[in-house]
Amino acid sequence: MMPGEKVGGEVEAAIEVQTAPEFAGLVSAKRLQTVAESVLHQEGRPGELTLVLTDDQGIQVLNRDFSGEDVPTDVLSFSAQEDGGPFVAALEAKTYLGDVIISYPRAAEQAAERGHPVEQELDLLVVHGILHLLGYDHADEGEKTVMWARQDDILRSL
Helix, strand or coil: CCCCCCECCECCEEEEEEECHHHHHHCCHHHHHHHHHHHHHHHCCCEEEEEEEECHHHHHHHHHHHHCCCCCCCEEEEECCCCCCCCCCCHHHCCEEEEEEEEHHHHHHHHHHHCCCHHHHHHHHHHHHHHHHCCCCCCCHHHHHHHHHHHHHHHHHC
């Protein structure tokens, strides 16, 4: 069986979670995998992706180098499917969707500001990042309305 094949109507997903050592005890990799798998299942999209939890410094470097914004952010998505992106995918990596990078400190701060557990904020950031990998965007109000509605539907189903 190849990654991304449907098995009995199920969408196959392969999710790798990489967590910076200082956050390893604070995050359930299994929970993040489950959330990511749910997004792919609900979107009917098989594939592989990597979720990375890092610190503000790590995400700031990526944000500066790839987006030109020299500030930390909560989540970045790097699609392996877009032409002209910063990465070149091997032909055999057709099912690799890309990477979602999340700042754990930013997620914790936003969770505190919004009055909910950090796990809930991480769920939101995982869903948001993966939707970007799948082609959703929020560059204008129309796109934002569609993406936020889809994001809310997925989060409600978790």
